[in-house]
Amino acid sequence: MPGQEWQDSFGTLLARLRKAARLTQEQLADRAELSVRAISSLECGSRHPRRLTLDRLAEALGLTGAQRALLEDAARYGRRRAVPVGTLLPIAGPAGPLIGRRAELAELHAHLTGDGPAALGYDGEAGIGKSRLLAEAVAIGTRVGMPVLVGVTRRDSGRYSPLADALADHVRRTPPSVLAAQLRGCAGLELLLPELADRIRQGGGAGPDARSGSGARSGSGTWSSSGTRSGSGREPGQQARRLMFEAVGRFLDNIAGSGRLLLVLDDLHWAGRDTAELLAFLVRRSWTYLRLVAACRAGDVAPNAPLGLHAADLARLHLVRGRRLAPLATPEADALITATAGEVALPEATRSRIVRLSGGLPLFLVELTRAARDASAAGPDADGRSPTGRVAAGRVGGGRVGGAIVPWHLRLAVVHQLTALPEPVVLLLRRMAVAGPTVTVAQLVADEREAESVLDWLEMARRYRILDESRCGFRFRYPLVREVLATGAGPNRRRLWRSGGAGAHAPAPPADARHAPVYL
Structure with missing residues (x-):
């Protein structure tokens, strides 16, 4: 069932207008000739009002013209703004069938049924399909009726x-009456979500823990909003942190009830120390019912980062x-091209170029196919130019790379993959892109004393999955990345690098390793 934005919803507005008129639900039901259950259902958001119901409520409440219009707008807004859980997931690809991930999908189904450890993490470079699997997890969890919580790190x-x-x-998607029950025993949660302070106080936040029987204790001291306790000698910051962690755990207990709860987190590689510690605490504490599915780019996590530890x-x-x-794999890539192209039949040569340039990366496959499909469907323009001519004339937001149309935003995505690398590494990759498909270390260094530094830079690019290594040397994992870098360099620079002239070998690392500009 779709979630709902509950702030300024019809139910919230109706309850506010009823209280302003100093009426109980029973009194309003009697005046509007409705049942008390109907009033309660409308206020908690489990049902929407019909036109006759709206008229009766407006008359019973004695609303002015402006108030009545506001209530009617809230009713329409509530129907129009229902949004599925997980809408914010940055899915890079079609929302159609999941192609080529049979083993991963089977593992995901087993994980959500309680099989194996509490946490399942997906690792891979940008565009490999991590977010698509997270969206699948949200869909499966919603379909089987699990509470689903979704977050994206920025x-x-x-x-x-x-x-x-x-x-x-x-909290925004949960009806007020349901949320009130879930907040019982969650004193301390307001340290993480300050907007809940009033609700927790009104609901008596010192109730017992639904699962473990633990909770905020009374009798040996009282809790303050800063996390200190009267008569306690502990450091306030530590107390507040412990109180908040336990409150988050109790909140998850209450949300899960007697079943399982699904927590979906994307781009976790940007999470800081506090998030890593809270997440590890929750996994240890709630592993019996918590099902965590997360996506992370391991290359962006430093070796000693708290998340990795x-x-x-x-x-x-x-x-x-x-x-x-x-x-x-190639058959799966071809199937994804077919699904993305839809009714447009792309020439076999175009499909082969897309498969070759993409290297099997779903993001590249989808975007290159869409560009080819749109260009094919557009046909010649008024000047008689073909899609290829329009690209050459700059009328399409991209350019041709390796015989395929590359949209401008996809070129930006390629460049974005390199922004985490230091300047000498990016400069080295640009030279490799011009040098050829496979490059040896000997081609990159003028002196054997530089070989170790160059190998360190190449190893970093391999860890970020920009390069692959073999006995023959190093090559770009995805040909599209190489082609974009090669075409981004000017003709004079390409000529210099190909000739092996001055400056063609590995650059010395600068004093402050800033990121190098990557030209489009």
Whole structure:
């Protein structure tokens, strides 16, 4: 069932107008000739009003013209704004069938039924399909009736993002009457979600824990909003942190009830220390019912980052397992092209170019296919130019790479994959792109003393899955990345690098390794 934005909803507005008129639900029901159950259902949002019901409510409440219009707008807004849980997931690809992930899909189904560790993590480069699998997890969980919480980490997010975002989103989507029950025993949650302070106080936040029987104790001291307790000598920050962690755990207990709860977190590689510690605490505490599905780019996680250290600890306790996603095989890539192209029949040569350039990366497959499909469907323009001519004339938002149309936003996505690498690594990749499909270390260094530094840079690019290594040398994992980098360099620079002239070998690392500009 779709979730609902409950702030400023019809039910909230109706309850506010009823209280302003100083009427109980029974009194309003009597005046409007409705049942008390109908009034309660309307206020908690489990049903929408009909036109006759709206007229009766407006008359019973004695609403002015402006108030009545506001109530009618809220009723229409409630029907129009129903949104599915997980709408914010950044799915890079079609919302159609999931292609080429049979093993992953079977594992996901088993995980959501309670099989294996509490946490399942997907690792892979941008565009490999991690978010698509998370969307599938949301769909499966919603279909079987599991409570689903979804959060997405952003660059420079808050201290506890995306967990705080997932809980806040759940609060917005939950009817007030249901939320009141879920907040019982959650004193301390307002430290993470300050907007809940009044609701928790009104609901008596010192109730027992539904699962473990633990809760905020009374009698040995009272809790303050800063997390201190009277008569306690502990550091306030530590107390507040412990209180908040326990409150989040009790909130999840109450949401799950007697069943399982699904927590879906995307782009977890940007999570900070606080998020990693809270997430590890929840997995340890709630592993019996919690089903966590997360996506992360391991290459963006520093070796000693808190997220990696906590993941290693949980793995030793058999509470987490990971799966590294691989590019699609050629038959699967061809099937994805067919699904994306729809009714447009692309020439076999075009399909082959798309498969070759994409290297099996779903994002590249989808975007290149869409560009080819749109160009094929457009036909010649008024000047008689073909789609190829329009691209050459700059009338399409992209360009041709390797014989395929590359949209401008896809070129930006390729460049974005390189922004996390230091400047010398990016410069080295640009030279490799011009040098050829496979490049040896000997082609990149003028002196053997530079070989170790160059190998370190190449190893970093391999860890970020930009390059693959073999006995013959290094090559770009995805030909499209190489082609975009090669075409981005000017003709004089390409000529210099190909000739092996001055400056053609590996650059010395600068004093401050800033990111190099990657030209489109």
